[in-house]
């Protein structure tokens with residue numbers, strides 16, 4: 001009860017929710033944005049002391065067969081906040097522990113968001129592998145405050161972004177299919193139309209397969225805004241005379257709209273693992289694959305047939321990770337490089353080198369110590385048994401396409417020892433464009449200026465490979481800083 005000892009009156013507001021609905025429940029052409037639901041107050045009339053809320057999470061689709069770690073989303077409104085009084089918010093049943101791993105955000109207007117201070121959060125007990133944590137904060141307003149596990153990025157925000165570029169000559173927006181519940185899955189293609197496509201190469205990017213991973217959407221917005229800014233188009237700096245971007249910004253639209261954390265509404269499909277190949281061809285997918293996956297596959301097939309070919313494919317996610325992890329891409333090829341008995345042959349090594357190079361180029365374009373290649377926990381299992389998109393790319397294109405899952409994190413993921421914000425994600429979008437331009441120079445055009453640095457050798461690239469929980473480089477820096485602080 002120490003929790004309450006300084007309060008004159010305890011107001012148990014309370015108890016709900018969830019994993020929140022980000023849009024509305026219409027099954028097709030959703031038009032009206034729905035607000036974050038309020039945590040419902042069940043007692044009390046006036047208050048002078050602390051106010052408490054409980055936010056109780058449940059599984060996507062109430063499906064208790066799903067991994068507990070999938071519980072990674074909540075977004076609610078607090079009503080009745082009193083300026084200067086302590087608000088106490090109990091988050092119950094999160095898939096990851098609070099404290100330094102989950103540092104939620106708050107907003108006074110549901111538009112501009114701020115991170116809580118990690119000191120505002122205390123981790124409570126773990127129940128059945130689910131974490132409970134408490135946020136304590138004196139807000140600067142009375143009335144409404146919105147809180148979310150991470151910066152929200154709604155379906156409507158993407159719609160507005162695409163609307164902005166509807167008439168842009170460098171952009172083409174098309175519907176490539178419909179979700180299980182009938183919502184449009186859109187693709188935006190970006191290139192300089194005054195140069196013939198036949199001399200270009202394609203980059204495939206898709207994002208937001210997992211609805212809670214909003215960081216991936218901010219990256220996409222940063223990328224699109226950068227590619228279509230007047231200065232980029234006028235200067236030719238993004239090499240849009242040589243590259244066509246085919247971007248699917250939001251794969252699991254139903255999950256985003258209905259506020260799921262990871263899987264599709266209804267079916268509970270994890271769309272990341274539903275690229276189930278036809279046994280004979282390995283290029284076609286099974287007829288039973290979900291429509292979101294089939295829509296992307298159909299678009300890739302059509303674009304490939306039409307030409308030009310793809311040289312890179314990014315699958316963008318946003319992970320709960322140890323606080324000192326930076327953004328990274330997953331590889332399945334380190335073990336191939338490391339062993340004499342090369343399961344994936346020379347092409348496996350070649351793809352690994354390209355992945356390392358991409359990490360180096362991302363770091364060069366962003367800031368030192370910012371981007372790595374990491375082994376997937378599944379990386380020792382044969383890719384031929386996997387059903388994620390990179391397995392499809394590998395089996396059909398080998399090292400011709402630098403295919404990888406890019407994971408940004410929600411921890412200290414920027415260029416400094418600070419928690420990442422959506423602005424870092426925007427910047428990472430621009431960074432992808434800069435890295436892709438160089439990747440194209442090195443591996444497609446094979447032509448670059450001296451000051452652009454030639455591709456390094458393996459020994460120069462291996463420092464971009466990391467494994468284990470910590471980012472050792474950063475830990476060293478931190479240790480040094482602590483030492484100097486002591487002095």
Ligand SMILES: [Zn+2]
Pocket residue numbers: 209210213317318
């Ligand atoms: Zn993900």
